[in-house]
Amino acid sequence: MLAVVRNDFGCAKRCLIHDLIRELIIYRSREEEGFFQFAKCKTTMDSNVRARHLAADRCEVDCQSVTKAASLRSFHAFGSELNASFLSSFRLLTLLNLWFVEMYKLPDSVTNLHNLRYLGIRSTLIEELPRDIGKLQKLQTLDAKLSMVRRLPSSTRKLKNFRHLILFTRETADFWKPFPGTVVGAPDGLDKLTSLQTLKYIQADEKMVKSLGKLEQMRSLELSGVDARYTTDLLLSISRMRCLVRLSLEMEPGENTVLDLESITHPPWKLQKLALTGRLARGKLPSWTNSLTSLVHLQLFHCDIGQDSLMLLAELPSLLNLSLIAAYHDRNLTFPGGSFSTLQKLTLQDLPNLSHIEFQQGCLANLSSLVLSLCMELTEIPQGMASLMHLQNLEVSAMPTEFVQKLKEHNGDAGYYEPASSEFDQGHEASRPSRYLRWFERTK
Secondary structure, eight states: OOEEEEOTTSOEEEEEOOHHHHHHHHHHHHHTSOEEEEESSEEOOOTTOOOSEEEEESOEEOHHHHTTOTTOOEEEEESOBOOGGGGGGOTTOOEEEOTTOOOSOOOGGGGGOTTOOEEEOTTOOOOOOOTTGGGOTTOOEEEEEEESOOOOOGGGGGOTTOOEEEEEEOSSSOTTOOOSOBOEEOOTTGGGOTTOOEEEEEEOOHHHHHHGGGOTTOOEEEEEEEOGGGHHHHHHHHHTOTTOOEEEEEEOOOTTOOBOOTTOSSOOTTOOEEEEESOBGGGOOOGGGGGOTTOOEEEEESOOBOHHHHGGGTTOSSOOEEEEESOBOOSEEEEOTTOSTTOOEEEEESOTTOOEEEEOTTSSTTOOEEEEESOTTOOSOOBTGGGOTTOOEEEEESOOHHHHHHHHHHTTSTTSOOOSEEEEEOSSOOOOOHHHHHHHHHHO
16 A cells, blocks of 8 residues: 545545555455446346345446345435336345436335445435335444435334434435435434434434433534524433534524533533534533543534634634634634644635734744635735745635735735645635525525
């Protein structure tokens, strides 16, 4: 292995390996593990071939041929054409992945795959799951993100080994326009799923918020439509989640709706990623934010915070990525010397009041990427840009003409540090994160 590319959380994303090692991996996976991969072709299998793992990428699957592989343990179909009825032939199947398959219905016979642990129907056209999905007692993961599923069967509560539930419904069958989309209501009997570790893109309500208190193994929680009426119960439930590493809360839009996180009795100290959408009480981050020593990513949308809240984050030892999107109300933004020493990427977007940015000497010592977008009052280039010695990428989009012109002029000055890569885009609408689009759509 020559190189490993890891994400901000330390997980490997991809690896660079030598050609000989690659050939060895392919040979051993086929001969010893029975792994076969097809791409852009018609998938056929020889009856004499011992296949345990099959991946079909944009293929036409010959069902009659593939069913000969009775010992199949995993089946990946990425954008392939297939008849779902043949899936029941694989009684030993533990993983079924149907990403981007144009399938409208998951056959009831899938519930007879009693060894199934992973079911992926991401970006499919499936609208409902089999009513007897509770028969899959070994099922651990259901990934239905960007499918057409709008509700879960009541039998879901019977899945005692259920660990990961990912839901998000597209509003249209158009694969190229998945957002803003809608979240999905939690299944009845959520409190019975005590092994649950991941719960993403779920519509919050009073009943489900109270059920969360029993899910103490939760590691990743993402809720939408949080209402102030039951935030007390929600914060109590979060206080019990001692293993929580990722948290996203999206408030119900409204002028009188605010999120008060100050009352969390036991903050999730292991938190690595935090995303908040909606106004915060008193326009401030909770005081315990500066104790999140493991926090790597922080995204704030429409939170209406000021300079004082920003300083709570200045000394966080693990913070690598900070995004402020329609989340800052002050006119001035100052980064004191020595602050945010670990930060690598900073995004400032849609801040209508911001007119002045100052980078003091010694701040943002490791910043490599800076994004400025839709800050329409910012006509002067940030003061102290020359101090950002590790800046490699500067992205500017949908900014005032005066700002862009002055930035281009200063690129040639000796006192201004020019990043390795600069992008200036005035003619196109700035891209917004999916979370922003969902929240914006509901406020119209």
